[in-house]
């Protein structure tokens with residue numbers, strides 16, 4: 001059974017002709033487990049699937065504790081609360097990421113401090129981190145981008161040397177590896193999303209992973225309004241209701257049974273796109289570092305400067321051919337909302353700025369078929385050869 005996450009809205013074209021940028025695959029197992037949750041009445045944040053999903057996913061990533069939450073953005077907010085990030089503290093993170101990362105910092109009155117991307121993997125350029133460390137730095141928040149791990153060892157070394165926490169945002173890299181170790185196993189606390197376009201989905205959902213029992217307990221506290229054990233309605237801290245439901249966890253538990261297939265599908269997709277597009281002029285493709293296992297959460301491409309149009313125009317031309325795409329992230333230092341807050345004034349990060357203007361991602365969903373992938377590749381080749 002397939003559900004369409006994003007219904008393409010392209011004029012003059014029947015829905016069947018359009019290749020959606022993402023389509024998840026859900027099966028009978030998901031239905032069975034959700035049916036069980038409904039039939040037994042366990043529909044809120046208690047019920048067997050929550051603990052089972054937490055244990056299965058934590059074990060998959062080699063972690064001791066998993067704390068399920070309602071989405072990946074909430075996971076980041078719980079993470080900054082769990083490490084007790086204070087107003088005025090600084091957190092170093094890439095400018096090229098989703099706004100949820102900076103949001104989880106700003107929301108605590110702390111200050112996001114940015115670094116640029118490196119041009120080949122689009123991950124944070126770890127060579128720029130040391131210069132950004134000050135006496136106020138509390139944490140580094142690496143974000144593995146689009147399926148390829150960040151150079152995490154360098155980040156962990158810097159964190160150790162300077163006594164910083166690491167919040168690892170692994171929302172785009174379920175199953176990816178750095179030197180044979182799974183992403184999500186590196187942070188003091190690591191976070192995931194299970195949104196409908198992620199490699200494992202619960203519709204909406206997220207999780208925090210950690211090996212530290214005390215930190216796990218703080219995560220559980222902060223996803224649950226900071227209710228206390230003994231005197232439940234007496235609060236020492238403010239927390240949110242970020243709980244995951246048993247209905248969502250039922251879907252997640254079923255998805256976990258097929259995670260290896262999901263990752264194999266993504267890697268097949270990445271490798272086949274690369275084979276098709278390798279010799280196409282004017283486009284830079286994802287690479288895989290020797291130390292990395294890339295899971296191609298999405299297949300991003302970046303237009304070379306020699307191409308006389310930008311990603312917006314490229315997306316328009318692809319849409320004409322029935323290929324739906326998504327633009328790359330818009331960098332944090334160029335966000336109007338942060339500029340208005342007085343953040344990042346006059347800061348420039350040229351690699352991220354270029355990625356934002358020249359990059360987009362092609363249809364990459366779990367339901368993508370071989371013939372769809374081939375059609376997308378042909379469209380890309382035709383448009384760029386004509387340019």
Ligand SMILES: *Cc1c(COP(=O)(O)O)cnc(C)c1O
Pocket residue numbers: 071072073074097098100101143169171172192193194195204205206
């Ligand atoms: C998807 C994503 C998130 C946010 O997850 P939601 O579940 O959509 O809130 C956070 N960080 C990264 C890197 C993501 O890709």
